[in-house]
Amino acid sequence: xxxxxxxxxxxxxxxxxxxxxxxxxxxxxxxxxxxxxxxxxxxxxxxxxxxxxxxxxxxxxxxxxxxxxxxxxxxxxxxxxxxxxxxxxxxxxxxxxxxxxxxxxxxxxxxxxxxxxxxxxxxxxxxxxxxxxxxxxxxxxxxxxxxxxxxxxxxxxxxxxxxxxxxxxxxxxxxxxxxxxxxxxxxxxxxxxxxxxxxxxxxxxxxxxxxxxxxxxxxxxxxxxxxxxxxxxxxxxxxxxxxxxxxxxxxxxxxxxxxxxxxxxxxxxxxxxxxxxxxxxxxxxxxxxxxxxxxxxxxxxxxxxxxxxxxxxxxxxxxxxxxxxxxxxxxxxxxxxxxxxxxxxxxxxxxxxxxxxxxxxxxxxxxxxxxxxxxxxxxxxxxxxxxxxxxxxxxxxxxxxxxxxxxxxxxxxxxxxx
Amino acid sequence: xxxxxxxxxxxxxxxxxxxxxxxxxxxxxxxxxxxxxxxxxxxxxxxxxxxxxxxxxxxxxxxxxxxxxxxxxxxxxxxxxxxxxxxxxxxxxxxxxxxxxxxxxxxxxxxxxxxxxxxxxxxxxxxxxxxxxxxxxxxxxxxxxxxxxxxxxxxxxxxxxxxxxxxxxxxxxxxxxxxxxxxxxxxxxxxxxxxxxxxxxxxxxxxxxxxxxxxxxxxxxxxxxxxxxxxxxxxxxxxxxxxxxxxxxxxxxxxxxxxxxxxxxxxxxxxxxxxxxxxxxxxxxxxxxxxxxxxxxxxxxxxxxxxxxxxxxxxxxxxxxxxxxxxxxxxxxxxxxxxxxxxxxxxxxxxxxxxxxxxxxxxxxxxxxxxxxxxxxxxxxxxxxxxxxxxxxxxxxxxxxxxxxxxxx
Numbered sequence: 101x102x103x104x105x106x107x108x109x110x111x112x113x114x115x116x117x118x119x120x121x122x123x124x125x126x127x128x129x130x131x132x133x134x135x136x137x138x139x140x141x142x143x144x145x146x147x148x149x150x151x152x153x154x155x156x157x158x159x160x161x162x163x164x165x166x167x168x169x170x171x172x173x174x175x176x177x178x179x180x181x182x183x184x185x186x187x188x189x190x191x192x193x194x195x196x197x198x199x200x201x202x203x204x205x206x207x208x209x210x211x212x213x214x215x216x217x218x219x220x221x222x223x224x225x226x227x228x229x230x231x232x233x234x235x236x237x238x239x240x241x242x243x244x245x246x247x248x249x250x251x252x253x254x255x256x257x258x259x260x261x262x263x264x265x266x267x268x269x270x271x272x273x274x275x276x277x278x279x280x281x282x283x284x285x286x287x288x289x290x291x292x293x294x295x296x297x298x299x300x301x302x303x304x305x306x307x308x309x310x311x312x313x314x315x316x317x318x319x320x321x322x323x324x325x326x327x328x329x330x331x332x333x334x335x336x337x338x339x340x341x342x343x344x345x346x347x348x349x350x351x352x353x354x355x356x357x358x359x360x361x362x363x364x365x366x367x368x369x370x371x372x373x374x375x376x377x378x379x380x381x382x383x384x385x386x387x388x389x390x391x392x393x394x395x396x397x398x399x400x401x402x403x404x405x406x407x408x409x410x411x412x413x414x415x416x417x418x419x420x421x422x423x424x425x426x427x428x429x430x431x432x433x434x435x436x437x438x439x440x441x442x443x444x445x446x447x448x449x450x451x452x453x454x455x456x457x458x459x460x461x462x463x464x465x466x467x468x469x470x471x472x473x474x475x476x477x478x479x480x481x482x483x484x485x486x487x488x489x490x491x492x493x494x495x496x497x498x499x500x501x502x503x504x505x506x507x508x509x510x511x512x513x514x515x516x517x518x
Numbered sequence: 519x520x521x522x523x524x525x526x527x528x529x530x531x532x533x534x535x536x537x538x539x540x541x542x543x544x545x546x547x548x549x550x551x552x553x554x555x556x557x558x559x560x561x562x563x564x565x566x567x568x569x570x571x572x573x574x575x576x577x578x579x580x581x582x583x584x585x586x587x588x589x590x591x592x593x594x595x596x597x598x599x600x601x602x603x604x605x606x607x608x609x610x611x612x613x614x615x616x617x618x619x620x621x622x623x624x625x626x627x628x629x630x631x632x633x634x635x636x637x638x639x640x641x642x643x644x645x646x647x648x649x650x651x652x653x654x655x656x657x658x659x660x661x662x663x664x665x666x667x668x669x670x671x672x673x674x675x676x677x678x679x680x681x682x683x684x685x686x687x688x689x690x691x692x693x694x695x696x697x698x699x700x701x702x703x704x705x706x707x708x709x710x711x712x713x714x715x716x717x718x719x720x721x722x723x724x725x726x727x728x729x730x731x732x733x734x735x736x737x738x739x740x741x742x743x744x745x746x747x748x749x750x751x752x753x754x755x756x757x758x759x760x761x762x763x764x765x766x767x768x769x770x771x772x773x774x775x776x777x778x779x780x781x782x783x784x785x786x787x788x789x790x791x792x793x794x795x796x797x798x799x800x801x802x803x804x805x806x807x808x809x810x811x812x813x814x815x816x817x818x819x820x821x822x823x824x825x826x827x828x829x830x831x832x833x834x835x836x837x838x839x840x841x842x843x844x845x846x847x848x849x850x851x852x853x854x855x856x857x858x859x860x861x862x863x864x865x866x867x868x869x870x871x872x873x874x875x876x877x878x879x880x881x882x883x884x885x886x887x888x889x890x891x892x893x894x895x896x897x898x899x900x901x902x903x904x905x906x907x908x909x910x911x912x913x914x915x916x917x918x919x920x921x922x923x924x925x926x927x
Binding site: 144145146197198201202207208209215218219221222224225226228229230231232235236237238239240241242243244245246247249250253254257258259260261262263264265266267268274278281285302303305306307308309310311313367368369370371372373374375376384387505506507508 | 668723
């Protein structure tokens with residue numbers, strides 16, 4: 101008998117109001133949270149908008165020592181993990197620590213702290229060979245970002261498997277998929293799983309400027325992220341995190357936990373094509389979708405909602421639309437498809453987990469979040485992308501997908517649990 | 519019954535050698551592959567020694583177009599993967615591209631490449647940053663580049679758990695084989711010997727400040743005083759037992775068991791979980807003992823003591839031969855575990871346990887039968903490899919020789 105795996109707790113920090121409730125209210129209202137970059141002076145950059153979090157570490161209950169020591173993305177991870185555990189009603193102290201693990205996804209790890217320390221060590225880039233006088237004792241944690249799951253494991257007393265999954269922009273799906281595998285196989289009873297990225301920093305902005313992946317749009321920053329719209333011209337960089345309590349079904353049921361959704365299927369594939377490019381036919385993403393649905397024993401025409409990657413780059417939106425048609429057939433034209441990146445931007449590795457949160461909450465609330473800023477669809481994107489306004493609907497089966505640099509394509513199927 | 523994960527190809531790039539046989543010869547001889555840091559003037563640095571790879575000629579082995587877009591760590595991974603796959607002798611058309619995947623561990627990203635781009639950004643402006651920086655830097659770069667070069671479209675992954683990540687990656691690849699993939703390229707690599715990366719590696723204070731390469735990294739020695747960081751890693755090509763049998767591919771051995779645990783927060787008063795990782799990995803492999811242990815060998819007194827105690831608890835006092843070839847070339851981050859797995863498979867092949875260089879005086883109360891001075895010739899059918907990552911990550915992996923039952927899957 102295969103063990104079933106369910107989500108029993110959610111913690112989110114996303115742009116536009118912090119906390120899971122504020123996040124859901126934002127996306128259910130079709131409101132957007134992209135704005136001119138305030139975290140650094142972006143005046144010399146091609147793209148100058150971002151989805152930023154007004155994160156207050158004091159308000160979030162992080163100690164002065166944690167604030168000094170921990171990278172911003174790690175701070176996000178810790179507070180989201182606390183929220184997810186509180187939300188789930190799980191008492192880690194009641195569990196055998198050996199049966200509890202942690203998996204966190206991140207694309208760029210401690211990029212913010214790396215850049216800050218780089219400027220100190222190199223005297224703003226003047227020195228190639230540096231002086232150890234200004235070396236932070238925490239520098240190793242910034243170089244090697246497995247410090248992120250370590251902090252969460254310490255926080256909750258986990259002594260089972262702990263690791264970081266770093267597959268670029270699919271990290272947020274792959275980290276949860278990794279955790280689901282471990283719960284399903286019986287290795288652990290529960291995992292804290294999710295992803296965090298805080299890449300709104302000069303070096304990461306420059307990376308995407310260089311390949312014109314982010315939008316150069318300067319007017320109307322709140323309308324900068326336009327997936328599937330004919331006028332889209334790049335994604336909007338963002339930060340955020342989402343963490344979950346991922347738990348074996350019987351374990352959750354016995355303690356009377358509320359269940360958001362079952363994680364019924366997961367798969368990931370490589371496109372073996374290009375580090376940043378996508379083939380137009382979407383065949384590898386379609387393969388990931390097919391495998392995830394087969395694992396979930398879900399027929400394509402049973403899907404009630406598809407949470408798209410929908411980054412708002414021309415090549416992604418077409419690639420993904422082709423993948424949906426390939427996997428879902430005619431049902432691709434009937435099922436609502438939407439991108440919450442239109443509202444909270446693209447937080448790299450984190451967004452996959454934030455989108456799992458959106459999918460699970462969509463099931464719970466019976467609401468399909470919309471694609472904001474979608475006024476005139478690209479003729480090549482001819483599916484029902486739920487423009488502008490959310491829709492009420494009973495959602496039993498939901499698919500969420502991700503696509504990223506390195507050629508990674510991931511898909512996860514969620515099912516309502518009655 | 520689930521598939522076995524057979525090792526049908528392997529390659530290594532380490533300070534000890536750039537081919538499997540060169541590495542094995544160096545390890546058996548207990549050669550010291552540690553020396554003063556090269557590539558920049560480290561005379562002002564507190565740490566002067568490292569295990570760096572000499573004579574790596576990426577230009578000779580890689581297409582020109584890959585050079586400007588790749589950090590040294592990715593070049594090492596690409597060249598080693600190509601060698602390992604050549605050894606696996608998979609012909610075009612043998613396997614469907616969706617049945618072949620890649621899982622690598624990496625802990626330090628593309629350090630030197632990204633250091634140059636940080637410098638360009640802050641001295642010349644964002645317009646000067648390379649179009650390749652977005653992926654040459656990130657931790658998944660080796661997985662992506664290897665999958666592209668070899669046309670592998672199956673399950674992929676990239677893990678970070680410092681030194682433990684390499685064994686976790688091999689275990690994830692094995693899981694994918696059990697789920698239905700036929701071939702998985704796996705392992706781990708790290709390289710961060712630009713001035714910033716090297717300095718960052720020293721920040722936790724565990725690196726040896728010794729000046730003599732023969733006295734710098736002496737795991738389990740009474741006089742241990744830190745470890746020497748190195749660069750490189752290994753690639754293992756895993757194939758499902760049924761698939762290997764079908765195309766008559768010879769196997770170097772099987773990835774038979776694995777477990778990962780995490781140590782409690784320092785000061786919690788709770789004990790290390792390394793012993794549990796060992797017991798779970800052996801249970802996963804269905805074995806009650808092994809013929810040799812390749813130790814993690816942190817080179818830090820408290821950590822060496824914990825590891826010695828865990829081994830003694832499981833196997834009894836001096837109950838199993840223990841070795842640490844990495845004392846000769848350093849700790850390779852994500853590459854360390856995979857190199858030890860490869861060395862363990864060679865141990866099984868040649869019935870000999872390589873020695874632990876440099877260590878001479880092991881405290882008697884460690885209860886360790888550490889193989890010192892010279893190789894020990896004995897039959898080796900199973901080996902346990904241990905890797906611990908900074909912060910409390912424990913990973914334990916069991917490999918088994920390809921005895922008859924090995925390929926039955």
